[in-house]
Amino acid sequence: MATLAHSDIVTAQPDVQNVISVADVHKYYDLGETKVHALRGVSLDIRHGEFVAIMGSSGSGKSTFMNLLGCLDKPTSGRYSLNGTDVSELDKSALAAIRNRELGFVFQGFNLLARTTALENVELPTLYARLDKNQRTARAEKALNMVGLGDRMDHFPSQLSGGQQQRVAIARGLVNQPSILLADEPTGNLDSRTSVEILQIFQDLNDQGLTIVLVTHEPDIAQFAKRVVVFRDGKIRRDDAARNRPRAADVLLKMPTVED
């Protein structure tokens, strides 16, 4: 399992108090005949170094909110600033640049490119950051070592287990040294032991100062975060600091290893 020794890849963030600052954000979807009001005035501040779990049932608006945080979508009204920059007014290519440099994505379905090696998958964001070839490879190798896949760099996604694929995805999310890692149901396709292994990586990264936002509908997963925000009907219903937060490493010790 990964021992996250390469803490240097997670850079110290600039001295901005709130990495994310969302103020009274609304989002409507115009579906022709009906209008869907997905977010009804959401305000949320996330400080540097936080590990926030966003919970809610489907239709609660958490996915919409995640898309906004990920700069994949724009709010209908309200303000969203990331690292002190108002991103609600930026154009598409500026948003692409922000996604590339400031944000790291981890998805439920891993979303790796098929028939592309682990190393090349991890290199992809550096390609769009227009780094030179040596730098790209060096960074990608470092990121893969961080998630404990230094010996699997030339493997294709089809040759890796689900947990390994998700670790490649995490390495890809980290390779451009983002301010935040956004994880959308990252354990949704994984068995419980592998899920905890992934959460251990998140906790380790967070310990090194990386801000993490994790979307999940499972309380078992959310409990590993430092703060839990619950969405319902497009609004934030609860926003608590986690109590009795378990360490994934400890949980893993108690879990039986599944032999198959």
Place this chain on the structure above:
Amino acid sequence: MEFAAILKIAFRALARNKMRSVLTMLGIIIGVGAVIAMVGVGQGAQQKVQDQIASMGTNLLFISSGTVTRGGLHMGWGQTKTLIYDDMKAIQREIPTVAKAAPGSGTSAQVVFENQNWYTRVNGTEPQYFDIRDWPIAAGSSFSQDDVTQSANVAVIGETVRQNLYGATDPIGTTIRIGTLPFQVVGVLAAKGQSGMGQDQDDTVVVPITTLQKKITGQNWLQFIMISATSQPATYAAQQQITLLLRDRHRIRPGTDDDFFVRNLADVAELADQSSRVMTLLLASIAGVSLIVGGIGIMNIMLVSVTERTREIGIRMAIGATEQDVQRQFLSESVVLSLIGGAIGIVFGVGSSFVITKTLGWNVLISPMAIVAAVVFSMAVGIFFGFYPARKAAHLDPIEALRFE
């Protein structure tokens, strides 16, 4: 994104669906190949026509006797008896742009050597006729001006006649009969092949004009005069001056038709050249259509590819690819596809135009211009037909694309 990286992605994407890529390329291969082959064939034909025209002689003017109307009936060219030897002398004397002139008249006759015989065209002329027509003597020599003065029974035979009468025997010094008269063969003409009109120019026997007129036909008028002008541009002036001079000599009143006919070979050449150029253009544009069809094939397959790879596009966008990055990626795929197709098409086209022109016995003409044009055109096809699918890819909504199954 840097160029090398874009190219690498494009190659890999194409290699992923080898069969499909090859089939798509085939459209461009056939298109480019057809354009090059057809232009090659067209230009070969053009060259062939030009060679044939050049084989008739240089700066050539051809004066023939005119038509007669008898009882309202046109009797065709070469019927009037007004074109005479003195006309030729007058032309030579009075028109400075005329370099050489040779009279001509002919008939068809049976030619016999020993037990062989051949029915051919017997032409009477003067020795400079061979110069005017750029027609070298392959063996022996031409008859002389003295032979003309003395109406000597000497003959120069064409290659076809030699083959049919002599086979392997050396004809020089032998005696043939033309009709009933014996003639000594003094020379054999070099083979000239078919004329632009498809006539075998080598199927002829040439004798002094005086011998023909006095001893064979008994006519004292000429059927044609061949003139070589001092230069190509001079042919046009000479043509006009000859017309004026002959009208004057033949006392043709203004408003009445000429009783002769002056043709400038440059006009004929230009006409033939033009028609073969039109043919080349026609062939090339038909081939061009297949290139466009190939381009549509590329567009089709790129659209399929964009749909198939919607999720990949979503991933790339999520991790920071801009619309331009995505557009460039797909555009480079279609350009790579069409350029490789174009390169193979060039090989294919050059090869097939070799085969075609060899089969037809023409010179192979592969113009570098056609190859450059084919490369540029196939690249343009790639960009043009790749643009819409690439734009479609670039304008995908990343959220929708990521959700795509």
